[in-house]
Amino acid sequence: MKIMPQLLNRNEVNMEDTWNLGDLVPTAYKIDAHMDQLIIDAQVFERNFSSRLTSAQDVISCLKVYEELYERFVIYTTYARLRLDEDRGNGKAQLQQAKIGTAAASVMSALSFVDSDLAALPAAILQEAQHMDSTYITLIDNILRNKPYQLHPEVEKALATLSPVLDSPYAIYNTTKSVDMNFPDFEVAGTTYPMSYGAFENEWELEPDTDKRRAAFTAFSAKIADYQHTTAKVYNTQLQKEKTLASMKGFDSVIDALLHVQHVERDLYNRQIDLIMTELAPHMRRYAQLLKKTYGLDKMTYADLKIALDADFDPLVTKAEAQKYILHAVEPMGADYVQMVQEAFDHRWIDYAPNKGKSTGAFCSSPYGCHPYILVSWHDKMNDVFTLAHELGHAGHFVNAHKKQTIFNSRPSMYFIEAPSTMNEMLLANHLAQSNDDPRFKRWVISNMVSKTYFHNFVTHLLEAAYQRKVYTMIDEGQSVNAPILNDLFRQVLEEFWGEDVDITTGAELTWMRQPHYYMGLYSYTYSAGLTISTQVSQRIINGDDTVIADWLEVLQTGGTKTPAELALMAGVDVSTDEPLRQTIAHIGNLITELEQLTAVLEQ
Missing domain, CATH: 1.10.1370.20 (Oligoendopeptidase f, C-terminal domain)
Known part of the structure; x- marks a missing residue:
């Protein structure tokens, strides 16, 4: 298997392997000036329209300017975020992101009156505006839908101004994960191998050599464990923020508040989790046992779940x-x-x-x-x-x-x-x-569907969702969480899904630390x-x-x-x-049955 070398610094990689952010902001050094101008334009917009919307025509005139300002806002903030995502250790990008974030808060503060002023208008005026210009039907529909949860305009403005602070848990999580976690090499049978977050998730989790794979899992888990209490504290801050905002807006629970944004009812959300936890689990346990048999493993562990069914037929x-x-x-x-x-x-x-x-x-x-x-x-x-x-x-x-x-x-x-x-x-x-x-090629294709497409989306993320629901239930009950609680909740979910067919290796309970989606709602x-x-x-x-x-x-x-x-x-x-x-669950079960049958044929 190809072993990932030590990672290069960003300035050492081939330019053709990088994206071209110049398409977003052609003159990157001017982005600060662009944001300064956007702040000025947003403040002028606020002075011209705030508390002055009385007719449907006023609404349309306001929204046309708002649309242009918001498009510029998206371009500039996206540039700063992507530049940081390509290298979170880049000090200049960190400072630029912070500066753009502060400027963005000023812009959003100036624009915050739009939702408040529209929500304060009679529904008849908003509906008239929709008939005048269909461009804004969806936006106005959402204004009407969110009207019961709209806070006082000054509160909405304050929240917009505080957005860099309110969004800081996600930024801290990413910095801890991408910058502060430096992984030492690990050793197997007298040979050392390089480790990093990316190397583990893209290479070592998939390593067909059992000794190397399990040693890598142990080494990776030991390092992230060093950060579990800080990460849990940051995550709890995110959760308490979401709960506070949900309560301020009048939602009975944080889950309801987050689902409201998605236009999804609670029963649809629960069904997605409950059916997969109960009806997909037996199929995936069969898949786990197929991996165990194929590799001749002493036991099937959590560290073994991502290996390819036929590693020798998995070309670069x-x-x-x-x-x-x-x-x-x-x-x-x-x-x-x-x-x-x-x-x-x-x-x-x-x-x-x-x-x-x-x-x-x-x-x-x-x-x-x-x-x-x-x-x-x-x-x-x-x-x-x-x-x-x-x-x-x-x-x-x-x-x-x-x-x-x-x-x-x-x-x-x-x-x-x-x-x-x-x-x-x-x-x-x-x-x-x-x-x-x-037949071997066919098995390889199907196994990729199961191990990549379905395992990743229907198992990995779904188990995270089942865990997340447990966490939000605690938060709705007025509780806080810490690392031991989160570890225990995640282990519960893994044991419920995998039963006795998979040994939940020590370190598996820390998997909650690896998912940035927890900072993006449900x-x-x-x-x-x-x-x-x-x-x-x-x-x-x-x-x-x-x-x-x-x-x-x-x-x-x-x-x-x-x-x-x-x-x-x-x-x-x-x-x-x-x-x-x-x-869909039945389809996954049929794919696993086909893998079992093809494996039996190929072993003859």
């Missing part, structure tokens, strides 16, 4: 090869979509380099008014190909939405956000499956929600339904102008029932 994949795989995979989406993916490859939308200080994991940032930006850390694995396809799914979603929708209409509910991304993973798996009839459960939708849609494609692609592209272009349930229904999936989720 270059970026050039990955691009060919993905371009062929998305061909069913049409020429425009393929061209978008090609542009991402050709024009440096993607940051591949696994350098020191880089944010872990992967994401796609899609600022309105510019193309998306994708962050990954490339290690020449098929796992990376699926991750890149996933993030390009986000990019394709927002390129389509931004073409048809304004900035206020383009972003759908978080509940739906992972459907387009996981759809691309399904297309990639389908393309690979059709490219070769060899995000983790939405991965399985999105994958439920994309599984159902992709099965229609595989079965030859010629209407699917046109319907799906229309869904992408609809942006946030419909609720997540309405978007799913446009794609032919009714999430108001449990049928799509049950069918």
Whole structure:
């Protein structure tokens, strides 16, 4: 297996492996001046419109200026955030992000009157404004929907001004994780191996050599354990902030407040977690036992769950090869979509380099008014190909939405956000499956679907969601949390799901420390929600339904102008029932059965 070398500094990596932030802000050294001007313009806007909205025409005139200011705000703040994400150890980027964050708070403080003043108007005036200009239908719908929870204008303004402080738990978490955690090398049989956050999550977790893999897990867990109390304190601060804000706005619970933003009812949220915890668990335990048998393990441990079923048939994949795989995979989406993916490859939308200080994991940032930006850390694995396809799914979603929708209409509910991304993973798996009839190749493709697409989205994130629900329940009961409590809650979830089939290795309980999504509300459960939708849609494609692609592209272009349930229904999936989720769980079970059968054939 290729072993990751010591990480390079950001200034040492190949420029072609980095994204081009010049497309966002061509003259980066002027960004401070841009933000200073935006503050001035926002304050002029506040003076011109605050407390002066009395008619539908006033509303439209105000929103047109607001829209232009907000588009600039998104571009500048995105630039500062992405520059920090590429290297959180960069002192200049840290200071610039802090300065832009302070300036952004001033801008949002000046703009905060918009929601307050609109919410204070009679509904009839807002509805008249919607008829005058359909551009703002969704924005005004949300104003009306949030009216019962709107705080006093001065309170809203104060909260906007305090946003850098209120957002600090996430910033502290990322700094601790990406900058302060320096991992020592670890040793196996007299040989030392390099360790880092990225090396563990992208290499050592997947290492087929059991001694190395388990030693790496022990070493990694020991280092993050050193930071568990600080990380728990930061996380508890985030939780108490969310609870306080929910109570101030009049919500009965923090869960209800976070779901309100997503246009999701509590029963839909609970069903997603409960059904997977009970009905998917038996299938995944079978998969764990298949791994144990294939590798001849003495016992199946938590440290063994991410290994490939057939490591010897898991070749290295270059970026050039990955691009060919993905371009062929998305061909069913049409020429425009393929061209978008090609542009991402050709024009440096993607940051591949696994350098020191880089944010872990992967994401796609899609600022309105510019193309998306994708962050990954490339290690020449098929796992990376699926991750890149996933993030390009986000990019394709927002390129389509931004073409048809304004900035206020383009972003759908978080509940739906992972459907387009996981759809691309399904297309990639389908393309690979059709490219070769060899039984071993077929097993390799299916195992990648199970271990990457479904394990990551339907198991890893779902277990995090089940844990997160336990945490929020405690917070709603007026309690606080610390590291021992969080460790115990996470271990409970792991033991409930894996039962006696997987030994929950010491250190597994610290997995809660690895997830930044906990600082983004109820995000983790939405991965399985999105994958439920994309599984159902992709099965229609595989079965030859010629209407699917046109319907799906229309869904992408609809942006946030419909609720997540309405978007799913446009794609032919009714999430108001449990049928799509049950069918998806059954599909995963069938894939694991097929893996068992193919393995039996290959072992003969």
